[in-house]
Amino acid sequence: MTAVISTSGLTKRYGQTIGLDGLDLEVAEGEVHGFLGPNGSGKTTTIRILLGLIRADDGEVTLFGRDPWREATDLHRRLAYVPGDVTFWPNLTGGEVIDLLGRMRGGLDVSKRDALLERFDLDPRKKGRTYSKGNRQKVALVAALASNVELLILDEPTAGLDPLMEAEFRACIREGQNDGRTVLLASHILAEVEALGDRVSIVRAGRTVESGTLDELRHLTRTTISAQVTSDPTGLTEIRGVHDLRINDHRVELEVDSDQISEVMTHLTRLGLVSLASHPPTLEELFMRHYRDVVEA
Amino acid sequence: MNTLVGTGHLIRLIARRDRFRLSVWVLVLALLAVGTASAFIGLYPSEIERQVLANTIASNPAIVAFLGPVYDTSIGGLTAWRVGVIGSVLIGVMAALTMIRHTREEEETGRRELLGATVVGRNAPLTASLIVTAGAGLVLGVLCAAGMIGLGLPIPGSVAFGLGYAGVTAVFAGLSGLAAQLTQGAGAARGIAIAMIGASFLLRLAGDGGTASGLGWLSWLSPVGWFTQLRPFAEERWPILGLSVGLALLATLGAYWLAARRDVGAGVVQPRPGPASAAPSLSSPLGLAWRLHRPSLFGWTLGLCFVGSVYGSIADSVGGFLGDNPQLTEIFERLGGEAGITEAYFATAMGILALIATAYAVRSALRLRVEEESLRADSVLATTTPRLRWAGSHLVFAVLGPVLILALSGVIAGAIYGSFIGDVAGQVPVVLEAAMIQIPAVWVVVGIAVALFGLAPKLSEAVWGVLVAFFLLGQLGRILQFPQWSLNLSPFSHIPALPAAELTMTPLLVLTSLAVLLVAIGLAGFQRRDVAV
Numbered sequence: 001m002t003a004v005i006s007t008s009g010l011t012k013r014y015g016q017t018i019g020l021d022g023l024d025l026e027v028a029e030g031e032v033h034g035f036l037g038p039n040g041s042g043k044t045t046t047i048r049i050l051l052g053l054i055r056a057d058d059g060e061v062t063l064f065g066r067d068p069w070r071e072a073t074d075l076h077r078r079l080a081y082v083p084g085d086v087t088f089w090p091n092l093t094g095g096e097v098i099d100l101l102g103r104m105r106g107g108l109d110v111s112k113r114d115a116l117l118e119r120f121d122l123d124p125r126k127k128g129r130t131y132s133k134g135n136r137q138k139v140a141l142v143a144a145l146a147s148n149v150e151l152l153i154l155d156e157p158t159a160g161l162d163p164l165m166e167a168e169f170r171a172c173i174r175e176g177q178n179d180g181r182t183v184l185l186a187s188h189i190l191a192e193v194e195a196l197g198d199r200v201s202i203v204r205a206g207r208t209v210e211s212g213t214l215d216e217l218r219h220l221t222r223t224t225i226s227a228q229v230t231s232d233p234t235g236l237t238e239i240r241g242v243h244d245l246r247i248n249d250h251r252v253e254l255e256v257d258s259d260q261i262s263e264v265m266t267h268l269t270r271l272g273l274v275s276l277a278s279h280p281p282t283l284e285e286l287f288m289r290h291y292r293d294v295v296e297a
Numbered sequence: 298m299n300t301l302v303g304t305g306h307l308i309r310l311i312a313r314r315d316r317f318r319l320s321v322w323v324l325v326l327a328l329l330a331v332g333t334a335s336a337f338i339g340l341y342p343s344e345i346e347r348q349v350l351a352n353t354i355a356s357n358p359a360i361v362a363f364l365g366p367v368y369d370t371s372i373g374g375l376t377a378w379r380v381g382v383i384g385s386v387l388i389g390v391m392a393a394l395t396m397i398r399h400t401r402e403e404e405e406t407g408r409r410e411l412l413g414a415t416v417v418g419r420n421a422p423l424t425a426s427l428i429v430t431a432g433a434g435l436v437l438g439v440l441c442a443a444g445m446i447g448l449g450l451p452i453p454g455s456v457a458f459g460l461g462y463a464g465v466t467a468v469f470a471g472l473s474g475l476a477a478q479l480t481q482g483a484g485a486a487r488g489i490a491i492a493m494i495g496a497s498f499l500l501r502l503a504g505d506g507g508t509a510s511g512l513g514w515l516s517w518l519s520p521v522g523w524f525t526q527l528r529p530f531a532e533e534r535w536p537i538l539g540l541s542v543g544l545a546l547l548a549t550l551g552a553y554w555l556a557a558r559r560d561v562g563a564g565v566v567q568p569r570p571g572p573a574s575a576a577p578s579l580s581s582p583l584g585l586a587w588r589l590h591r592p593s594l595f596g597w598t599l600g601l602c603f604v605g606s607v608y609g610s611i612a613d614s615v616g617g618f619l620g621d622n623p624q625l626t627e628i629f630e631r632l633g634g635e636a637g638i639t640e641a642y643f644a645t646a647m648g649i650l651a652l653i654a655t656a657y658a659v660r661s662a663l664r665l666r667v668e669e670e671s672l673r674a675d676s677v678l679a680t681t682t683p684r685l686r687w688a689g690s691h692l693v694f695a696v697l698g699p700v701l702i703l704a705l706s707g708v709i710a711g712a713i714y715g716s717f718i719g720d721v722a723g724q725v726p727v728v729l730e731a732a733m734i735q736i737p738a739v740w741v742v743v744g745i746a747v748a749l750f751g752l753a754p755k756l757s758e759a760v761w762g763v764l765v766a767f768f769l770l771g772q773l774g775r776i777l778q779f780p781q782w783s784l785n786l787s788p789f790s791h792i793p794a795l796p797a798a799e800l801t802m803t804p805l806l807v808l809t810s811l812a813v814l815l816v817a818i819g820l821a822g823f824q825r826r827d828v829a830v
Contacts, residue, residue: 051678054827072680073682074681076680077681079679080480083679085670090482091589093571093572093573096574096575098575099574100575100579100584102681103575103581104682106681125573127568127571232436273494
């Protein structure tokens with residue numbers, strides 16, 4: 001598999017503040033890559049570097065193996081972009097914006113456009129100003145999805161969409177993936193990335209803190225177990241890899257590192273299991289673990 | 298429910314948000330008036346010197362049309378003439394920007410709804426904006442009057458001047474409040490308000506310029522003209538203040554009436570649906586730029602053609618201005634007789650047209666920055682559009698727009714003047730040439746705008762300051778006897794004063810090269826810099 005997007009040690013400063021602090025990102029051909037991070041963590045900055053709108057101060061970046069700053073125009077033929085903060089010209093209609101952007105990108109598929117307008121239930125005759133936030137978002141999505149490009153760069157594309165439209169959006173992305181498209185999906189909505197993402201990169205303060213498939217990431221983290229036992233469970237404190245142990249009489253709740261699960265299970269069985277529930281870490285927990293110190297601070 | 302609940306809170310909020318902006322407006326406008334009076338005291342201390350100055354002014358109807366007639370040759374009279382019209386127009390702009398900013402813009406951005414959900418009455422935002430804007434006008438009036446009295450000018454004239462300024466503020470605050478009810482977008486509302494100021498200026502221009510042809514009554518339709526007609530320092534006509542107060546009240550009542558009949562966020566003019574797909578012409582950056590620049594290009598062309606037609610139609614009466622002044626007639630006759638006077642007149646008139654056309658050019662060039670800041674440039678630059686092509690699509694209008702505007706208004710001025718004296722074929726090329734020769738200076742200002750955009754985008758707006766400086770150097774510089782080197786800073790002072798002067802190519806070539814260089818520097822800078830957020 002070849003890398004469509006590859007960055008290493010990407011750095012960007014804005015005066016005193018640091019936008020990116022050595023960000024690494026690999027997106028392989030044909031995958032939907034979830035790019036997760038809270039607001040201000042550097043997602044949009046990364047995307048604007050990939051689009052050649054701003055130049056990195058340091059680090060390597062390639063898009064389709066080429067330099068996005070110097071070959072921006074050529075590369076843009078192969079991608080479509082949905083900005084996070086969609087504003088369009090107030091005196092152009094949504095339909096005009098979709099056509100204009102498509103043509104400037106090198107052509108758009110008219111039948112695809114019409115089908116997408118139908119699916120997203122969008123009136124293309126309204127002027128830019130009169131669209132609600134969600135509808136502006138739909139204009140940008142239709143404009144991007146209607147062109148036959150290899151790469152979609154989406155910056156929080158579902159902000160403002162209602163749940164029905166969000167489902168439609170997911171369906172569109174899956175179809176695109178079946179057609180062999182690569183998608184970079186920047187988001188802070190975990191459920192969306194969990195549903196669509198093949199692989200995930202988590203950024204924090206301009207730096208990649210985790211990257212891999214969801215399974216790999218889960219492997220690195222803890223499983224939550226709650227159990228009811230018959231004997232005194234205090235011995236659990238002795239086992240390595242057990243965290244957040246809460247004992248209430250014979251009820252036990254704990255988190256355990258993934259490589260220590262079998263040892264904990266053996267111990268629990270010996271204590272006499274009455275009931276047991278366990279679940280793998282959700283992306284939410286993964287995310288919270290990486291940000292907890294920020295939230296607490 | 299009391300529709301005015303919360304007005305006090307909103308006044309404090311507006312004052313807090315605009316404390317810097319409004320203070321600068323008020324101080325600069327007060328300084329312009331008081332500073333001009335003080336400069337006149339220093340430069341023209343004797344009645345005879347002032348009489349000569351007033352005669353020179355009266356001999357050039359282009360200046361009379363632009364600034365109104367001189368009603369009195371005292372220091373105060375000259376000051377009121379010098380800054381009356383310019384001040385009134387700038388005050389109108391201040392009032393319009395402040396009003397729209399705190400009414401329609403708040404609604405468009407949705408901040409109004411945030412406020413509406415708290416204990417704030419329906420009419421509170423409009424009322425608070427009116428109070429703050431009119432209050433700024435009053436403060437400005439008090440500062441002007443106090444400054445002038447401090448300089449030893451007569452008290453009644455100083456008070457009339459201050460009240461006149463306050464009256465203009467109130468009128469345009471009311472009219473802008475009305476404009477804010479009409480459209481859904483703040484940009485369109487601002488456009489309507491500015492167009493009303495422009496129309497007031499043009500009506501007064503036609504009236505004061507066409508007094509000889511019986512068009513003087515037009516000035517009475519213009520709130521800007523009312524300031525001139527109030528005649529501070531020239532046997533003040535106090536009742537005219539009633540016109541300002543009356544129109545201000547009428548417009549305000551109209552605004553409340555409309556506000557009561559529409560939803561928050563909606564306009565009186567409902568937006569109509571447009572085409573569902575783009576026409577074939579809308580498929581390139583240039584096609585997009587054409588759509589975006591078209592309305593303002595049409596508007597400015599129309600307005601300047603009107604100014605050109607006024608200048609053309611009063612040119613014939615230029616000689617008449619000198620009728621009762623044998624001294625001046627003699628001077629002008631030495632310069633080449635009646636023809637020489639008309640030529641000097643057209644040189645001045647085309648210089649003024651060029652300055653207004655430059656304002657259009659600057660606005661078009663700064664569109665680059667507007668597109669960049671609103672992130673709309675991102676959407677275009679993320680397609681296969683190269684940066685230079687995107688910038689070029691907008692600059693076409695900044696560079697060629699003023700050429701079109703000056704050519705059309707020059708032709709119209711020449712044709713109308715020619716038809717008066719029965720020499721259309723002879724006059725059109727003469728006046729057209731006088732208009733077109735201004736273009737290199739216009740381009741230099743465009744160049745400054747592009748250079749700032751490329752190298753220091755956050756300072757792009759500073760080009761307005763540069764343009765105002767050039768304007769004041771050209772308009773005030775000679776009368777206030779600025780040193781020659783400072784007058785030379787303005788590119789407009791290097792343009793040969795056709796048709797009165799000889800055509801010399803060197804300054805034109807130098808200015809054009811300078812403009813090209815500035816644009817090239819700006820574009821090279823933009824190629825290398827980040828597209829800013």
